[in-house]
Amino acid sequence: MKTVKHGTYFWQGSEACAEAAILAGCRFFAGYPITPASEIAENLAKRLPQVGGIPIQMEDEIASIGAVIGASWAGAKAMTATSGPGFSLMQENIGYAFMTETPCVIVDVQRAGPSTGQATKCAQGDVMQARWGTHGDYSAMVLSPNSPQEMFTLTMRAFNLAEKYRTPVILLSDEVVAHMREKVAVPPVEKIEIINRKKPKADEKAFFGLVEVPPMPAVGEGFKVAVTGSTHDEYGIRFTSDPKVHRRLVERLNNKIQNHIEEIADLESYNVEDCKIGVVSYGCTSRAVYEAVENAEAQGVKTGYVRLKTLWPFPEKTIKKLAEKAEKIIVPEMNLRQIFYEVERAAEGKAKVIPINKIGGGELITPEEIMHKILEEAKKGDG
Amino acid sequence: MAEKFSVKKYLRDLKLPFCPGCGAFAVMDAFLKAVYELGYEDLSRFVFCSGIGCASWIPSPYFMADSIHTPHGRSIPVATGVKLLKPDLNVVVFGGDGDIAGIGLSHFIHAARRNLDILVIMVNNMVYGMTGGQVAPTTPLKAKTTTTPYGSFEYPLDMAKLAAAAGANYVARWTTAHPNQLKEAIKKAIQTKGFRFIEAVSQCPTAYGRRAGFKNAGEMIKWFRENAIPLWQAEKLDEDSLAQKIVVGEFVERKRPTLVEAVYRIIEEAQKTEEN
Numbered sequence: 001m002k003t004v005k006h007g008t009y010f011w012q013g014s015e016a017c018a019e020a021a022i023l024a025g026c027r028f029f030a031g032y033p034i035t036p037a038s039e040i041a042e043n044l045a046k047r048l049p050q051v052g053g054i055p056i057q058m059e060d061e062i063a064s065i066g067a068v069i070g071a072s073w074a075g076a077k078a079m080t081a082t083s084g085p086g087f088s089l090m091q092e093n094i095g096y097a098f099m100t101e102t103p104c105v106i107v108d109v110q111r112a113g114p115s116t117g118q119a120t121k122c123a124q125g126d127v128m129q130a131r132w133g134t135h136g137d138y139s140a141m142v143l144s145p146n147s148p149q150e151m152f153t154l155t156m157r158a159f160n161l162a163e164k165y166r167t168p169v170i171l172l173s174d175e176v177v178a179h180m181r182e183k184v185a186v187p188p189v190e191k192i193e194i195i196n197r198k199k200p201k202a203d204e205k206a207f208f209g210l211v212e213v214p215p216m217p218a219v220g221e222g223f224k225v226a227v228t229g230s231t232h233d234e235y236g237i238r239f240t241s242d243p244k245v246h247r248r249l250v251e252r253l254n255n256k257i258q259n260h261i262e263e264i265a266d267l268e269s270y271n272v273e274d275c276k277i278g279v280v281s282y283g284c285t286s287r288a289v290y291e292a293v294e295n296a297e298a299q300g301v302k303t304g305y306v307r308l309k310t311l312w313p314f315p316e317k318t319i320k321k322l323a324e325k326a327e328k329i330i331v332p333e334m335n336l337r338q339i340f341y342e343v344e345r346a347a348e349g350k351a352k353v354i355p356i357n358k359i360g361g362g363e364l365i366t367p368e369e370i371m372h373k374i375l376e377e378a379k380k381g382d383g
Numbered sequence: 384m385a386e387k388f389s390v391k392k393y394l395r396d397l398k399l400p401f402c403p404g405c406g407a408f409a410v411m412d413a414f415l416k417a418v419y420e421l422g423y424e425d426l427s428r429f430v431f432c433s434g435i436g437c438a439s440w441i442p443s444p445y446f447m448a449d450s451i452h453t454p455h456g457r458s459i460p461v462a463t464g465v466k467l468l469k470p471d472l473n474v475v476v477f478g479g480d481g482d483i484a485g486i487g488l489s490h491f492i493h494a495a496r497r498n499l500d501i502l503v504i505m506v507n508n509m510v511y512g513m514t515g516g517q518v519a520p521t522t523p524l525k526a527k528t529t530t531t532p533y534g535s536f537e538y539p540l541d542m543a544k545l546a547a548a549a550g551a552n553y554v555a556r557w558t559t560a561h562p563n564q565l566k567e568a569i570k571k572a573i574q575t576k577g578f579r580f581i582e583a584v585s586q587c588p589t590a591y592g593r594r595a596g597f598k599n600a601g602e603m604i605k606w607f608r609e610n611a612i613p614l615w616q617a618e619k620l621d622e623d624s625l626a627q628k629i630v631v632g633e634f635v636e637r638k639r640p641t642l643v644e645a646v647y648r649i650i651e652e653a654q655k656t657e658e659n
Contacts, residue, residue, distance in 0.1 A: 049653030070464025226444035228452035
């Protein structure tokens, strides 16, 4: 078993993530032990050497993502995996990866915070950190799987997006999705799309601009590439006092993501065209929505849902469309309101947005709780 | 070596950013001379990683080479990724004492422990120069800086001893008053495998010297020359007599197996096991 073969497997989410990374071409992993993400490191520690790749455990999460960035500039697809406390430490280098256009994948298996919180318990409290965790003006690309199958498909997608847009991509998983075991279908090789970064031609010199996503050389290839997290021109040379150079760089870095929301934002939806109550959810919580919606419909309430597979960039247009049809939108999440405000903003007052929040002890929001809220709100009417 | 040595052939056509009298010029010169004397016509077989601070600007972007200018203190982790993926390239880290001995210290110790195959050149000017002269982990006891106006009340860290204890294969310390020894140490370090550390004690007349009582760069270099003592002499002195001295020389020279060797052996074995 060099890379995993076409077939169906009974995998833990973390295992699916590790196998997908290898299949996507990842050949370097650096990480630091943390619950509930350590299984990804353990799987890759065993599997990467078998395919000629390198796993290494670093001294902390700062070093882990640093090594990943170095590996990426050495031409490799590279990944790290962590949870909340480690994700906080990585923010500095996430900003650096964004500023230097370094493709890489960061997996955050969410647990209950703030701080050490409840290390083994599921939560969805890192949604805003994934969007705004580092300093300065930047745009994040964040994917949200809700099953081991999606730990597989979205890990592959994370690598493809990172390579295509030359930017760090965050796979925002959670304890439940990463630890549960389910069937995972691995498609045949010919059906798998693998995107690799655009390489420069021999005479090219602009690796940091002129086009939306510039080509990326590796070190040692003779391009004499100058990489810096300071404001730099199209050729990588520092310009730390020219306002025009800064605007040109930072606006392009943001626009290359914001101008492609339609392509990047991925979601699953049901009945959004014809529902009275809509539900917007993601990650582990979204698993309860299917049953809740089915049961609410069985009781005569026209219900629909949007399940976000991409949290950032946020699919405003889709939510706006839902708000135009639905009277009310329910947003269940395992935090004290994070995507809720984003949905409310996108709804522009066209639908009333109602939160369901639960934190602590890894207790999930149940299908019954969501269904009762749907029925209750349907009964209340517009008020 | 028909052509005469000139730093220019290794540099981009940019104005260097250092203050007049800065020790970075001497360290840059020693490094490029070492490279030249080893027969490298250009820097295409080198990758430079550096963090934040004046010394980090020595390679980035001035060297005509691949250079990665990382966040403060993070040059060694980035160099770890580069070296593991590109074992055939010479990976060299330049940094100041704030970058390497302050914010990046943990990475430094662990890279030495792993015997990662990189050369770290720490330009120790005993102060945070770029930010205006604050106390550093290397500032001598009682020295006046902007954040220790009454004199520093902390002991400085001996980075050469630390590197040797942590497991480096080669460790040397020289000063900008010893340009030839510094150059020779760099040559030896480039030719050695494993983790190599060179501390270049260097003058910062702008942010350190003028508050510490030196009139100019020349006075600081004179101070280095007069207070430097070789390792073998230092071994005979007690701690108090050593407090004002700069111990110079080669601290360690050994051939412990390196990280790159170990990692690639594991990959080879894992692939063999898979085939059987």
